[in-house]
Amino acid sequence: xxxxxxxxxxxxxxxxxxxxxxxxxxxxxxxxxxxxxxxxxxxxxxxxxxxxxxxxxxxxxxxxxxxxxxxxxxxxxxxxxxxxxxxxxxxxxxxxxxxxxxxxxxxxxxxxxxxxxxxxxxxxxxxxxxxxxxxxxxxxxxxxxxxxxxxxxxxxxxxxxxxxxxxxxxxxxxxxxxxxxxxxxxxxxxxxxxxxxxxxxxxxxxxxxxxxxxxxxxxxxxxxxxxxxxxxxxxxxxxxxxxxxxxxxxxx
Amino acid sequence: xxxxxxxxxxxxxxxxxxxxxxxxxxxxxxxxxxxxxxxxxxxxxxxxxxxxxxxxxxxxxxxxxxxxxxxxxxxxxxxxxxxxxxxxxxxxxxxxxxxxxxxxxxxxxxxxxxxxxxxxxxxxxxxxxxxxxxxxxxxxxxxxxxxxxxxxxxxxxxxxxxxxxxxxxxxxxxxxxxxxxxxxxxxxxxxxxxxxxxxxxxxxxxxxxxxxxxxxxxxxxxxxxxxxxxxxxxxxx
Numbered sequence: 001x002x003x004x005x006x007x008x009x010x011x012x013x014x015x016x017x018x019x020x021x022x023x024x025x026x027x028x029x030x031x032x033x034x035x036x037x038x039x040x041x042x043x044x045x046x047x048x049x050x051x052x053x054x055x056x057x058x059x060x061x062x063x064x065x066x067x068x069x070x071x072x073x074x075x076x077x078x079x080x081x082x083x084x085x086x087x088x089x090x091x092x093x094x095x096x097x098x099x100x101x102x103x104x105x106x107x108x109x110x111x112x113x114x115x116x117x118x119x120x121x122x123x124x125x126x127x128x129x130x131x132x133x134x135x136x137x138x139x140x141x142x143x144x145x146x147x148x149x150x151x152x153x154x155x156x157x158x159x160x161x162x163x164x165x166x167x168x169x170x171x172x173x174x175x176x177x178x179x180x181x182x183x184x185x186x187x188x189x190x191x192x193x194x195x196x197x198x199x200x201x202x203x204x205x206x207x208x209x210x211x212x213x214x215x216x217x218x219x220x221x222x223x224x225x226x227x228x229x230x231x232x233x234x235x236x237x238x239x240x241x242x243x244x245x246x247x248x249x250x251x252x
Numbered sequence: 253x254x255x256x257x258x259x260x261x262x263x264x265x266x267x268x269x270x271x272x273x274x275x276x277x278x279x280x281x282x283x284x285x286x287x288x289x290x291x292x293x294x295x296x297x298x299x300x301x302x303x304x305x306x307x308x309x310x311x312x313x314x315x316x317x318x319x320x321x322x323x324x325x326x327x328x329x330x331x332x333x334x335x336x337x338x339x340x341x342x343x344x345x346x347x348x349x350x351x352x353x354x355x356x357x358x359x360x361x362x363x364x365x366x367x368x369x370x371x372x373x374x375x376x377x378x379x380x381x382x383x384x385x386x387x388x389x390x391x392x393x394x395x396x397x398x399x400x401x402x403x404x405x406x407x408x409x410x411x412x413x414x415x416x417x418x419x420x421x422x423x424x425x426x427x428x429x430x431x432x433x434x435x436x437x438x439x440x441x442x443x444x445x446x447x448x449x450x451x452x453x454x455x456x457x458x459x460x461x462x463x464x465x466x467x468x469x470x471x472x473x474x475x476x477x478x479x480x481x482x483x484x485x486x487x488x489x
Contacts, residue, residue, distance in 0.1 A: 003326075010327035018331070035350055092267075099471055100464035101425040103341070103432060104441065107448035107456055187339040191429050194341065195445075203342070207433075210345040218346050226338030233337070 037216035045216040046224065051200070055221075056228065058200035062120050062189045063232075067181055069121075070128025074177070077129075078136030091141075094134040102127035102188030106195045119196045120189060127188040131180035139173030140166065171244050179237050186229050202228075269473075272465045275458075284454045289443075293462065296427060296440040299355065300470075303362025304423055310363070311370040318375060319400045325375055332372045340365040340426040344433045358430045358439070365426030366419030373415030377408025409482060417475050424467045440466075 019039050025031045026038055037045070046052060081090055105126055109119045147169050151161040167174070193203030202225050209217035279285050318324050343364055347357045381404055389399040405412070431441025440463050447456040 006323070007326055010323060011330035014327045014331050095471075096464055096468045099421065099424070099467035100460065101428045101467070103425070103429045104444050104460055104463050106432075107444050108453070108460065111448055111451065111453060111456075183337075187341065187425070190339050191341040194345070195432060206342055206345050210349060213349065215346070215349065218349075222338055222342045222346065225342050226334055229337040229339075230334060 034213070035215060037219055041216040042219045042223065045214075045220040049217065049220075051205075052220075052224075054200050055202050055205045056224065058198070059189055059193065059202045059225075060228070062117075062124055062193075062201065063182070063186055065121055066124030066185050066189065067128045067178075069125040070181060070185070071132050071178065073125075074129045074132030074181070075136055078133040079140070081133070081137050082140035091134070091138065094130060094137065098130045098134055102184060103191040103195065106192050110196055115197045117198055120192045120198060120201075123192045123196075124185050124189045128181040128185045131184060132177040135173045135177035135180070136170065139170035143169045168244075168248070171248070172250055175237065175240055175245060178240070179233070182232060182236070183229070186225075186232070190225055269469065272462070272469065275461065275465070279458045282454075284458050289458075292438055292440055292443050292459075293466070295438045296431070297466070299358050299439070300362060300423060300427055303359040303427070304366060304420065306359070307363045307367045307370065307419065307423070311367050311374070314371050315374050316397075316400065318371070319378055319404060320396050325378065329372070329375055332368050332375070335368045336372055340422065341429040341433070344430050347430075348434055353434050353436060355436070357434045358427060358436070361426045361430035361434075362423045365422040369422055370412075370415040370419045373411045373418065374408065377411030377415075378404050380411070381407045406486070409486070413475070413479060413483060416478070417471065420470050420474065421467070424463075424470060428463055 022031075022036075022039055026033060026036060049055075102123055105123045106119065109122050113119050113122060143166070147165050148161075151165045156164065190201070190203035190206075193201035194207040198204050202221050206218050206221035209215075209221070276285070276289075318328055340361060344357065344361055347360055351357050351360065385403050385407055386399065389403045394402065427439075428441040428444075431439040432445040436442060440459055443459045444456055444463070447453075447459065
């Protein structure tokens with residue numbers, strides 16, 4: 001009980017003292033006032049900016065669309081790939097594609113599709129795609145063989161096997177895939193917004209503020225993008241985990 | 253056992269290394285790249301090595317500091333996890349203002365990409381150490397620093413390795429992003445972005461693939477080597 005209270009109070013104290021130190025350093029002039037905003041200015045930049053909702057909403061919309069497209073296609077492809085047992089190098093091939101940073105696809109798509117939203121969506125979907133394929137494929141490969149025999153014994157049809165055996169058995173991997181693709185796509189969407197010159201989006205907001213030396217807006221963008229990702233993870237991943245994996249006792 | 257190691261070595265190290273050499277030879281024969289391409293690769297790798305080493309050193313001292321007390325760990329873990337969720341590339345515009353278009357910007361971006369992840373997963377490893385081991389430390393009369401170095405760090409090496417692995421992957425991403433935005437005249441990320449201006453799609457694809465291959469090699473070879481030296485030798489994994 002004592003630990004639980006401390007677990008909440010101590011981080012708040014740390015955050016508060018970090019903000020305090022930041023303020024103090026500015027007051028005594030250790031940090032350049034032209035290059036670092038006061039914490040209060042950052043807050044102002046969030047609440048006074050008329051377009052902030054638009055920026056956040058655009059980024060979130062891109063994230064959502066990209067993850068939906070990438071996840072659906074990736075899931076199907078991973079499932080289909082797992083049917084063959086012979087080809088081993090698929091996994092290496094996929095992990096090679098996973099290690100290409102999403103943003104480095106951007107110039108290719110800028111040339112072929114052009115500036116703006118389509119490029120962001122294409123690059124984002126590509127980034128969301130590979131972790132899902134990899135994890136679904138890997139999960140289906142390492143799943144316990146006796147589950148398959150169980151399906152045969154229960155005389156399940158193919159569809160029943162998929163929904164009652166395969167999917168629950170790889171639930172861990174499904175959630176990891178979602179987590180990875182959310183995290184990577186969020187990073188990539190923001191990065192591509194900087195490069196591919198859209199009109200709205202958090203990445204565009206930060207990069208645009210640089211031109212005018214609006215440091216407060218830039219810091220606001222940085223902290224907002226972190227905060228939004230924390231919220232996404234808390235809302236989507238934690239709830240999903242509690243509903244499935246933790247409830248079934250696969251993960252504590 | 254020996255066969256298995258050779259098999260995994262084949263799959264994870266030798267085949268990628270061979271294919272990267274083959275790829276470069278073919279690309280050079282086709283005239284897409286010339287010898288200066290390797291300079292770009294070398295500069296990127298050098299930045300990566302410098303940034304990652306700095307991040308390793310700093311995170312080691314921070315871990316020593318935070319690992320000593322449970323309360324400090326509780327206080328700083330959420331802060332770290334907040335900083336992890338900030339995409340590293342968002343720091344780059346700020347760094348461009350602070351340090352200018354220079355080597356420093358990219359190295360700091362690499363540092364920021366890996367530092368928080370390494371510290372976070374190390375601290376998470378400390379939390380999962382078997383309490384019996386700590387009791388052994390108490391019996392042997394270890395001081396706090398001693399028990400940190402001789403019990404906590406070896407016992408949580410699994411998650412430290414996870415942190416190092418993630419750290420390399422994130423740093424590589426950060427490097428490419430930072431090189432694109434902080435247009436220094438050299439580096440793989442710069443090359444991808446610059447070849448767009450010259451409409452040189454072949455060069456773009458070659459540099460894209462080499463970014464992927466080098467990232468993959470860093471992630472497998474370096475980490476596999478470290479794992480063989482530590483985890484497999486100690487029989488943890």
